Amino acid sequence: MIDLYYWPTPNGHKITLFLEEAGLPYRIHPVDIGAGAQFEPDFLAISPNNKMPAIVDTEPADPGAPLSVFESGAILLYLAEKTGRFLPADPRGRITTLEWLFWQMAGLGPMTGQYGHFNVYAPEKIPYAIERYTREVRRLLGVLDARLAGRAFIAGDDYSIADMAAYPWIDAYDSAPLDMAPFPEVRRWHAAIAARPATQRAYALAKQVNPDAGKPMSDAQKAVLFGQDDARPT
Structure with a gap:
């Protein structure tokens, strides 16, 4: 249990x-x-x-x-x-999955969290912080979009812990939505995971x-x- x-x-x-x-x-x-x-x-x-x-x-x-x-x-x-x-047994697949798991932990999560803090929770609007974290989140979404091109999931054909880590952080703040139009691969991938029972x-x-x-x-x-x-x- x-x-x-x-x-x-x-x-x-x-x-x-x-x-x-x-x-x-x-x-x-x-x-x-x-x-x-x-x-x-x-x-x-x-x-x-x-x-x-x-x-x-x-x-x-x-x-x-x-x-x-x-x-x-x-x-x-x-x-x-x-x-x-949800973690490949072969060494190459394993390390690829772990690379992207740590990418989420070190980048996508913290940067999106700061985006949310300064857009949603901060007691005052700080334009520099909002612009800085918005730019960084967009950059990271671009990295993910490029990674997903030609792949069903982040590490390849199979759903993995890398996908589970990244999925909840995509456009996570309803009151501060991001423009996802420039990231068609992320949108396709995100919709596929959302449809899973x-x-x-x-x-x-x-x-x-x-x-x-x-x-x-x-x-x-x-x-x-x-x-x-x-x-x-x-």
Whole structure:
């Protein structure tokens, strides 16, 4: 059994995408990041960087105690190796998949997150920041578009953890939509993943876990997420 510590964000969606595709049994433990649940001691014990998602595998491959994993990329890699799915076994296919997984973790996710922060959440509009991160996200989408030309998925013909990592970060902010017209390969790829039954099941969890998903955040929620170096509730 996989215990998934989750909130419906792009990084959270990565893990439900994998679990639904693989059919692994799992149970969700909501981590309300707007209420500061990520700072609770029990959660910090498995995710010391106070970020979700995190998992605890109650039945790891070795005979030891339950195994916790934090960081979404590490979780995807762990689950792929546990199940033998969505990560090629051959060395060349494996390294290609990992290259693009780390590309998402180091580039697409952080840069799109900053785009969202300055366009959606920041208390004031800062033109330089908005322009800088908009340009960088467009550059990264161009990189992905070129990669997808002639390929069904990022690593080749088969759906992989690289796709699961990148998919939730594409045009992720409804209140700050990107012009996706220049990226036809990304649009084609994104639509194909959206049509997968496992994707639809994974995203249906958002409203179940957080009925307010998609609504504007309150000032109090923003203060917890963005306003302090140490936002632990007092």
